[in-house]
Every structure is written in C-alpha cells, then in structure tokens.
Amino acid sequence: MTAEVLVEKKKLAKPPLDVHRLGDRVLRQPAKRVAKVDAEIKQIIREMLQTMYSADGIGLAAPQVAIPKQIIVVDCQPDEAAAAPLVLINPSITNTSRDLVTTQEGCLSIPGIYLDVKRPGRIEVSYKDETGRPQRLTADGLLACCIQHEIDHLEGVLFVDRVDNALLRDQELAKHGFSTKAVKPMTQR
Numbered sequence: 001m002t003a004e005v006l007v008e009k010k011k012l013a014k015p016p017l018d019v020h021r022l023g024d025r026v027l028r029q030p031a032k033r034v035a036k037v038d039a040e041i042k043q044i045i046r047e048m049l050q051t052m053y054s055a056d057g058i059g060l061a062a063p064q065v066a067i068p069k070q071i072i073v074v075d076c077q078p079d080e081a082a083a084a085p086l087v088l089i090n091p092s093i094t095n096t097s098r099d100l101v102t103t104q105e106g107c108l109s110i111p112g113i114y115l116d117v118k119r120p121g122r123i124e125v126s127y128k129d130e131t132g133r134p135q136r137l138t139a140d141g142l143l144a145c146c147i148q149h150e151i152d153h154l155e156g157v158l159f160v161d162r163v164d165n166a167l168l169r170d171q172e173l174a175k176h177g178f179s180t181k182a183v184k185p186m187t188q189r
Contacts, residue, residue, distance in 0.1 A: 007046055007049045007050050007053070009053050009075075009078055009079075009081055010053060010054075011053060011054045011056075012050055012053075012054045015050055015051040015054035015055065016047040016050055016051060017047050017048065017050075017051040017065035017066075017067075018065065018066070019051065019055060019060075019064050019065060019108045019109060020063075020064055020065070020066055020109060021109050021110065021111075021178075022109055022110045022158060022160070022173075022178050022179075022182045023178065023179055023182040024109075026063060026066045026068075027063060027064065027109055027153070027156065027158060028156040028184075029063060029068055029156055030068075030154070030155055030156050031061070031062060031063050031068050031069055031070045031071075031153075031154040031155075032068055032069055032070065033069075033070050033090050034069050034070055034071060034089050034090055034128070036132070037089060037128060037130065037131065037132035041069075041071070041089070042130065044062065044067055044069070044071060045071065045073065045087050045130055047065075048060050048062065048065060048067075048071065048073045049073050049075075049085060051065060052073055052075070052108070053075075053078060055108050056078070057078075057108045058074065058075055058076050058078060058142075058146055059072065059073065059074045059075075059146045059147075059149060059150045060072065060073050060108060060150070061150045061151075061153030061154055062154075063153050063154065063156070064108060064109050064153055070089065070090045070091065070154050071087070071088070071089050072087075072088045072091060072147070072150035072151065072153070072154065073085055073086070073087055073088075073150075074086040074088070074143070074146050074147060074150060076142050076143050076146060086137075086143075086147075087129055087130040088125065088127040088128075088129075088147065088150075089127055089128040089129070089130070089132075090127060090128055091125050091126070091127040091147070091150075091151050091154070092125065092126050092127065093123050093124070093125050093147075093148070093151060094124045094125065094126050094136075095123065095124040096120035096122070096123050096124075097120050097121050097122035097123070097140075098120075099120070099121045099122075100118045100119065100120060100121065101118070101119065101120075101121040101145075102116050102117070102118050103116070103117060103119065103142075103145045104116055104117075105117045105145065105149055105159045106159075107149070107158065107159050107160075109153075109158065110158065110159075110160060110173075110176075110178065111176070112176045113160070113172045113173065113176055113178070115159070115160065115163045115165070115168065115169055115172060116163065116164070116165070117145075117149075117159050117162045117163060118162070118164065119144070119145055119148050119149075119162075120144070120148070121140055121141075121144065122138065122139070122140040122144055123138070123139055123140075123144045123147065123148060124136065124137070124138050124139075125137050125139065125147055125151075157184075157186065158183075158184075160173065160183050161183055161184045161185055161186050162186060166185065169183065170183075
C-alpha cells in the first residue's frame with residue numbers, strides 16, 4: 001500500500017461515499033476498465049477504503065458506491081493496523097481450482113443478510129495495484145472468496161444471485177425488506 005492512498009482503519013461519522021443497496025440499478029451496470037491510475041483514481045481508492053472501514057466491511061467494489069470503474073478494495077484483517085489492504089484495479093481471474101468451497105457471505109449493499117455461496121477455493125488473479133503496476137496473486141480461503149465476490153460486483157452480479165437455496169434466500173430478503181425481484185439467479189462460473 002503506497003502512502004498516496006494510505007488511510008487510517010477507523011469508522012468515520014460521515015463516510016465520503018454512499019453504499020447503494022440491492023434494487024438500485026447502479027449495482028447491475030458492468031464497470032469500465034481504468035485506463036490510467038492518476039490522482040483521481042487514487043482519491044477514489046482512498047474514499048472507498050474510508051467508506052469500507054466505516055461500514056465494517058472487508059471488501060468494496062466501485063459500483064457499490066456508484067462509480068462504474070473496475071476498482072475493488074479488500075482487507076480481510078480490518079482490525080490489524082499493520083496489515084495493508086489490497087487494491088485491485090482491472091482485476092481478472094486467470095485460473096480457478098476445481099474444488100468448490102461453501103462460505104457464508106454478506107454484502108454492504110445487502111446489510112443483515114448472510115447466506116451460503118459456493119465458489120472455487122483457490123484463484124489466481126491479475127490486476128494493477130494502486131500505483132498502476134501489473135500484479136498477480138494466488139489466493140485461497142477468505143481472501144479468494146472476497147476477491148471473487150467483489151469482482152462479481154464489477155460485472156453487475158450480487159452474491160444473492162449465486163445462492164443455491166432460493167427459499168432461504170427469499171425468506172431472508174423479505175425479512176430484511178428487500179425485494180426478491182432484485183435477484184437475478186445464475187449458475188456457477
């Protein structure tokens with residue numbers, strides 16, 4: 001993490017960006033590639049991190065805050081001040097393991113709902129970091145799950161679209177005041 005986009009891991013009374021919720025059309029729009037990592041992109045990254053920490057999240061994609069750009073931020077250790085968050089610009093999954101793991105997922109855009117989703121247990125991803133340099137990463141466990149979840153956002157896909165248990169999903173959505181019509185069920189990758 002470069003000093004240019006470094007932020008303190010703390011909750012702000014008024015986060016800089018608003019997280020949009022299930023049902024908002026902005027969440028279904030595919031994001032555009034970032035051509036150049038400049039001062040504007042670095043400011044977006046800073047504000048995304050501040051917003052993510054303020055909402056007690058471990059991942060945030062730019063479309064969730066109405067920015068249609070391929071930028072995601074991830075921090076699976078938000079309570080560890082020394083652990084730097086990951087910034088992935090134009091991320092692309094280049095390889096996945098055959099084994100699928102089921103993990104309970106939640107989303108800042110669908111607060112209060114946690115449901116099981118099956119995803120590849122290990123992934124390889126290529127991306128640009130916050131300085132614009134190309135990077136590659138192999139991830140498993142929570143980090144792999146989180147990166148896949150956030151990359152889905154860049155494609156207009158939400159985790160509830162991947163939930164196999166439609167009955168439980170629909171009950172949970174209704175219980176939390178979300179419309180089941182906002183779900184677009186899909187098959188696994």
